[in-house]
Amino acid sequence: MWWRRWLRRLRGLATMLPQLPALGVGLGFREPFRGDLFLRRGEVDFLEITADHYLDAPPEKMRELDLLAQHFTLIPHGLNLSLGSAEGLDSSYVQKLAAVVERLNPPWWSEHIAFTRAGGRDIGHLTPLPYTREAIEVLVRNIAEVRRRIDEPLILENISYTFTLPGAQMSEAEFLAEVLERADCGLLLDVMNLHANAVNQGYDAQRFLDTIPLERVVQLHFVGGHWSEGVLVDSHSQPTSPEVWVLLEAVVARAPVKGIILERDENIPPFDELAAELERARSIGREHRRWA
């Protein structure tokens, strides 16, 4: 495996992106549909697992992970690495995360362009960064540190936000583009987050797509949200809306997407409904020749 690591470092991620495997369409793993998942294995191409659930986890949880890995390609998705933290990374957290990623040997793993802690305080959720050069430097520095420990390709997800931090020196799309290029990472484009941000912040999602490096898109997230007090919330709690389907298809048509994950966390419906959404996304990918 050492030669793969050496090759990755030498070639850089951008040249390797086209060679990442096309995984198809899958689900963010959630316990409520674990039984259905194994019974209907053929309808799910791969799974995304929340890496944090398997850090400092009891033996039963690790056996669950191993069982899932026997039947599915698993993509670890981190939540609390806090790549945007100016105070740097939690090295103990990085060690634990690295152990999970190495255990799974995935084609890629993912985290977020966000921060989740500062000044010794854990915020408990992903929070936005200011679109500034300083924030880009922080991200690039932290990602370089993670890469010294985790060799598997890292892709970064855009988060949703309801307010923009002051001092912005560029737009969100420009910020994302520069982070991806400078850090040489792939993009996990969350289409629901993009739609929610476009609606809540009043910008054009298609223009956003024109600005970001679509050739770096590796994976998509999609799901439905809900309205609360005039804000579109990415609650992961509803069927995918028509607007998000349109956006998803626009991305798949233009970007070399390798995988799409349905990220339903709340208000989980019967498995038939999830499977129907998976098949619709799979058809879109097939139509645009992303997979057979």
Added chain:
Amino acid sequence: MGLAQVQRLLAELYTDPALRERFFAEPQQVGAPYGLTADETHQLGQLPAKQVSFFASSLRRKRLNDVARLLPLTRRALGKTFARLFWRYADTFIPQGVKKQRQDALAFSSFVQRIARVQPVEPPRAVELLRYEAAWVRAAAPGACLIVRRFQEPISSLLRGAEPGKEREEHARSIPTQPTIAFWFRPAPGSRLRHPVLSLPRLRRGV
């Protein structure tokens, strides 16, 4: 803008409602100790307070949902009281680290038990149920060795008490007291968690 200083203040604004209220009332005074320039503090003071509060509320709701997932039977037994108690608890403790959901559930459990010592929590059996579920949360920690808990009744009747409804509560009141001791342990590191339960001789309780 000193990003580290800004993030430190933001982390507290998102998680401390009292600080948030004071900051938007007087940003320069509240922001000064964080090492920000006057201009930086002024800019942060221009954040839309309503949206920041909306985001902060969503963080608390997320905590509530995460804890409810770890204590599902207690949530069912307490009904709306679960959320009411959680909101009272939420500002007293901010969980940290990799297993913050577990920390949060255990801290909430301790909080409710303290409340129950000085004022009634309805239904009364819900607190015993909470102790039971909290023991499972504690036992799930990788380094957990042996956990022992004593209950006033068999675990099976405790779990039946998780069903809401007056009829169930009235039925439950007639169940005789039967001291029960529950254990959680792993015979060896990495082995399966064992949970033997020992019920002592039944005692009649007045209806």
